[in-house]
Amino acid sequence: MNSAGRRVFSALARPTLRNATTPSFTRSPAALRRLLSALAILEQRDGKLNTGSLSAVSAAQKLGGSVHGFIAGSNIKPVAEEAAKVEGVEKIVAVDNGAYDKGLPENFAPLLVENIKKGGYTHVVAGNTAFGKNVMPRLAALLDSQQISDITAIEDDKTFVRPIYAGNAIATVESSDAIKVITVRGTAFPAAAVGSGSAAVEDGVDPKADSATEWVSEDLAKSDRPDLSTASRVVSGGRGLKSKEDFDRIIYPLADSLGAAVGASRAAVDSGYADNSLQVGQTGKVVAPQLYMAVGISGAIQHLAGMKDSKVISAINKDADAPIFQVADVGLVGDLFEKVPELTEKLKKA
Numbered sequence: 001m002n003s004a005g006r007r008v009f010s011a012l013a014r015p016t017l018r019n020a021t022t023p024s025f026t027r028s029p030a031a032l033r034r035l036l037s038a039l040a041i042l043e044q045r046d047g048k049l050n051t052g053s054l055s056a057v058s059a060a061q062k063l064g065g066s067v068h069g070f071i072a073g074s075n076i077k078p079v080a081e082e083a084a085k086v087e088g089v090e091k092i093v094a095v096d097n098g099a100y101d102k103g104l105p106e107n108f109a110p111l112l113v114e115n116i117k118k119g120g121y122t123h124v125v126a127g128n129t130a131f132g133k134n135v136m137p138r139l140a141a142l143l144d145s146q147q148i149s150d151i152t153a154i155e156d157d158k159t160f161v162r163p164i165y166a167g168n169a170i171a172t173v174e175s176s177d178a179i180k181v182i183t184v185r186g187t188a189f190p191a192a193a194v195g196s197g198s199a200a201v202e203d204g205v206d207p208k209a210d211s212a213t214e215w216v217s218e219d220l221a222k223s224d225r226p227d228l229s230t231a232s233r234v235v236s237g238g239r240g241l242k243s244k245e246d247f248d249r250i251i252y253p254l255a256d257s258l259g260a261a262v263g264a265s266r267a268a269v270d271s272g273y274a275d276n277s278l279q280v281g282q283t284g285k286v287v288a289p290q291l292y293m294a295v296g297i298s299g300a301i302q303h304l305a306g307m308k309d310s311k312v313i314s315a316i317n318k319d320a321d322a323p324i325f326q327v328a329d330v331g332l333v334g335d336l337f338e339k340v341p342e343l344t345e346k347l348k349k350a
Ligand code: FAD
Pocket: 237, 238, 239, 240, 241, 264, 265, 266, 267, 268, 279, 280, 281, 282, 283, 284, 285, 295, 296, 297, 298, 299, 300, 301, 302, 303, 306, 316, 317, 318, 319, 322, 334, 335, 336, 337
């Protein structure tokens, strides 16, 4: 790894301290387009484009150069054609091979290396999703680049902003690597629109390398509820719920009355009240819905790291000094076992 490839301008300050010598976009848009080209990695599952990965496209567009999309898997043509409609993408590079269906990093990273070499890209951008977190570090190692993870803003083509210490500080980092390998925080870059784009679809290079790794099976939690990562409303429950029965009895009806996804604090997950796929926070999902309701959650820094960018935060807690009230726009101090069923009834009637 190239340890000199990244320079941190500022880390322990909020808001970010800007270095006066930080270069900004001084080149003309035309010059940038000649110099820069980004490959945005698009994810697919079972032949469907994962719209969560479209944040990578909107981030790539902010770099100012041309943007190509990359997609791989079995029977890839229909999903590649769908991806070609993504606005702002000039070309889709598609590889049709079932070996890439599950995004195994041991197979996917060498595949990307070949296609990056062929396309001469200066930037490779993926969502900070389970796939992105799995594949991009391996890709960066193969390219001898330092990966820049979970960025929330782009200052110019080599300077990026990312939260560190559970969002408690903001680092501005500059990369001097020839190929910059980046993952983007989905809540910081709106998904690129799928609609009027008309990118060309081109076959990518498939190294068909022998791999010691093969996909065996998966066990997925199924739910008809809105997806926690992308829902516009989220109701989350914490340890204050006291038991799984009470979590189910109190949180789900409130979420249903709002058409909301359900989330949970880590303490609620660790206590067995909720599945760990529902955990919000530093080691769970990062969400930024229009409305986030925290019920019986104290507001530990690790929880805030996953929800503090929500548009409106409301909290119900019996402790008026709970830290959650410091970030809440609307707070209700009271016993959740009394207040939440009351609120749910009113919302149902409304
Ligand atoms: P508590 O802190 O126990 O709070 C329960 C709250 O419920 C209290 O404020 C209490 O006043 C209130 N309450 C109790 N009874 C009632 C009632 N009847 N009515 C109303 N209110 C009531 N946490 C996360 O959430 N997500 C993460 O991703 C995460 N990652 C972590 C990573 C690391 C490395 C570490 C060290 C910790 C992490 N944590 C994470 C844990 C975090 O530090 C907290 O322990 C956790 O968030 C606390 O969850 P809680 O608020 O539900 O529980």
